[in-house]
Every structure is written in structure tokens, then in C-alpha cells.
Amino acid sequence: MSAAGEEATLKVFESDFYISEMTKVWDEGQKWSEWVKELIKRFNLGRSVLDVPCGVGRVSYFLSKEGFNVLGVDISDRMISLARKNVPDVSFLKGDMRKLGDIVGGQKFDVVLNLFNSLGYYSEEEDLQILSSLRQVTKGVAVINLDNRDYVLFNLPDVKYAYIPPYMVIDNSRFDPMTSRVQVIRKYVDGKGNEVGSIEYSQRFYSLHEMVNMVKKAGFEVLGVFSGYSWKNFEIVDPEMTLILSPST
Ligand SMILES: C[S@@+](CC[C@H](N)C(=O)[O-])C[C@H]1O[C@@H](n2cnc3c(N)ncnc32)[C@H](O)[C@@H]1O
Numbered sequence: 001m002s003a004a005g006e007e008a009t010l011k012v013f014e015s016d017f018y019i020s021e022m023t024k025v026w027d028e029g030q031k032w033s034e035w036v037k038e039l040i041k042r043f044n045l046g047r048s049v050l051d052v053p054c055g056v057g058r059v060s061y062f063l064s065k066e067g068f069n070v071l072g073v074d075i076s077d078r079m080i081s082l083a084r085k086n087v088p089d090v091s092f093l094k095g096d097m098r099k100l101g102d103i104v105g106g107q108k109f110d111v112v113l114n115l116f117n118s119l120g121y122y123s124e125e126e127d128l129q130i131l132s133s134l135r136q137v138t139k140g141v142a143v144i145n146l147d148n149r150d151y152v153l154f155n156l157p158d159v160k161y162a163y164i165p166p167y168m169v170i171d172n173s174r175f176d177p178m179t180s181r182v183q184v185i186r187k188y189v190d191g192k193g194n195e196v197g198s199i200e201y202s203q204r205f206y207s208l209h210e211m212v213n214m215v216k217k218a219g220f221e222v223l224g225v226f227s228g229y230s231w232k233n234f235e236i237v238d239p240e241m242t243l244i245l246s247p248s249t
Contacts, residue, residue, distance in 0.1 A: 001122045009121050012199045014078045017167070017188050019056065024164055025116075026058045028229075032115060033062030035229040036143075039111065039244070043223070045140040046110035052097050052134070053118050057083030060090045073103055098126060100133040108139035115145045117240075120181075120204040127204065131218035138247055142220065145228070145242045149180055149205035155239070156182065166191065180205055208234065208241055220245035 001009070012018055036049065047068050051060045054072030056079060063070045064087060072092040074080050083092045095103035097114070112134050119127050134142050153175065160171040167188040174183045182205060187198045206214075212222055223244045225234040234241045 001126060006122075009201060010076060012201045013076050015197070015199055017169075017186075017197050017199060019078070019082065020167075021164055021169075022056045022058070026056070026061075029058030029060075030062045031229045032059045032113075033066055035231075036063060036068070036111060036113070037066060038231070039141070039143070043141055043244075048109045049111045049113060050100075050104070050109040050137060051113050051115075052100065053079070053114070054083050054092060055079050055116070057087040057090065057092065059113065059115060060092075061087045064090045071104065071107075071109070073097065073100065098122075098129045098133050101136045104137055108137055110140035112138045112140075112142040114143065117145070117147045117203075119144065119146055120206065121201065124204060128214055128217060131215055131220070135219040135247060138220075138245075140246070141223065142245045143242060144211070144215070144245065145240060146211070147205055148234075148236075148238055148241050149207045149210075150236050151239045152182065152205045167196070180207075208236075211241070211243060215243065215245055216248070219248055221248040 040047065049063055049068045049070045050073065051070055052073040054060050054074045057072060060070045060072045060083065070090045072083055072090055073095045074083065075096050077094060080092050080094045093103055114134060119130060156173055156175060158173060162169045167190060170187045170189060172185045181202050183202050185198060185200045188196050190196045208225060215222060223246050226232060226242045227234050227238040228240040228242060
């Protein structure tokens with residue numbers, strides 16, 4: 001992705017609107033923390049966790065309350081400063097998930113988390129770079145949680161309305177079948193009906209078979225695929241896929 005494209009993507013993540021949306025889904029961090037607890041039990045793993053990208057720290061917060069040894073990484077200054085404020089007990093580092101080896105200085109983690117649809121904002125080559133970078137810092141398992149392209153294809157409305165207080169959030173989405181990228185224009189409307197802001201981004205959505213190819217190229221093998229933060233085996237009609245990966249030998 002070009003430098004200008006990267007800057008535009010970062011602007012989206014750093015906008016007040018996006019941050020208020022992330023804060024609204026804070027409690028979901030607890031569900032993920034419970035899921036990770038079970039993951040560690042099932043796969044007999046140690047307790048060091050890398051949360052990347054960590055966003056506002058909602059998953060790190062609940063994991064640290066459970067006594068896990070957590071490090072959070074995010075590229076955004078704003079996200080990192082909010083995460084430090086929200087979760088003072090956890091260390092957070094500003095850094096690029098495409099280059100994790102440089103950021104964590106040779107450390108490897110029992111669990112590496114890449115949650116909440118955090119791939120697809122860059123090019124496909126860069127997504128592979130992110131997966132290789134996650135592989136570099138994984139000694140136990142890596143977890144990738146993404147929206148399922150096949151679900152998105154059949155269920156994404158052209159226009160979607162959601163009330164995320166204090167705004168009505170209106171997404172206009174266009175799926176491009178040539179690239180499997182969705183172009184989203186999101187508008188925020190206040191209680192008086194005035195548009196008070198908007199963000200625009202493009203995201204590549206992946207089908208499971210594409211993810212399986214990519215993670216293999218990055219040096220992982222797939223241990224299991226589940227539906228969101230449940231332990232139900234993933235099916236093609238599910239909105240989210242959660243891949244559990246281990247470094248291939
Ligand atoms: C969808 S949010 C998910 C955050 C977190 N995983 C959660 O569940 O709350 C995506 C995050 O990716 C971060 N991000 C985008 N590009 C990144 C990069 N190259 N390296 C690290 N973080 C990045 C953004 O700043 C944003 O906080």
C-alpha cells in the first residue's frame with residue numbers, strides 16, 4: 001500500500017468516531033479472555049500473550065485481570081496511549097505488525113492474538129507479511145479472527161444502519177468481486193439528523209481456503225478453525241472464522 005493509503009487508513013483508526021465504536025465493544029474483550037483461557041487449557045500452553053493489534057486494550061485488559069503476562073502492540077499513537085490509560089498494568093508498544101521481530105526484540109509468545117478482523121486493510125502481499133511476522137514471534141499458537149468473505153458476500157447490505165450512541169452510523173458498502181475488497185463509506189449522524197463526520201476505507205475479505213493457503217506460506221499449520229469466540233467448528237455460513245495456528249516444523 002502507498003504511504004498516502006497507509007496514512008488514510010490510520011486516520012480512520014484514529015478518528016474519534018472509530019475510537020468511540022471500539023470503546024462500545026469493550027465488554028467483548030472478556031469473552032475473548034475466557035476463550036483464550038480455554039485455549040491455553042486445551043493446548044497445554046504457557047501464559048505469555050502478545051495482543052496485536054491491541055487497539056484500545058479491551059482484550060489485554062481482561063487477559064491481565066486473569067493473570068496472563070500480556071504485551072500489546074499497535075501502530076497508532078492514539079490507540080497506544082488509550083490502551084496505556086485503560087490498562088495501566090500491561091506494557092504496550094507502538095509498532096507495525098508487519099515487523100514484529102524488530103519490535104519485540106527476539107521474544108516469542110505462547111499465544112499470539114490477531115483479533116477483530118485486523119487483516120485486509122493493506123495489500124494481499126502485506127497481509128502475507130503480517131502473517132509471517134506473527135509466525136516469527138509465535139512459540140505456541142497464533143489466533144487469527146476474521147470476518148468470513150463467503151458470509152459477507154451473501155449478507156452484506158448495500159446500506160446498513162446501526163445506532164451506536166450518540167450517533168446513527170450509516171455504512172454504504174460496495175463489494176468488488178474482482179478483488180474481494182469492500183469499499184465502505186461510513187457516515188455518522190447526530191440526534192438532530194445532521195451528518196457530523198464520515199470515514200472511508202477498503203478492506204480485503206478472505207475465504208477460509210485463501211487463509212489456509214496464506215498461513216501455510218507464512219510457515220504455520222492449521223490446528224483448528226472455530227466460529228468467532230465459540231468452540232463450534234467453523235462452517236461456511238458463519239460470519240466469523242477463528243483460526244488456531246502453530247508454527248510448522
Ligand atoms: C479492528 S481494530 C482491532 C483492535 C483489537 N484487536 C481489538 O479487538 O480491539 C484494528 C487495529 O489495527 C491497528 N493497526 C492497523 N495497522 C496496523 C499495523 N500495521 N500494525 C499494528 N497495528 C495496526 C489499528 O490502529 C487498530 O487499532
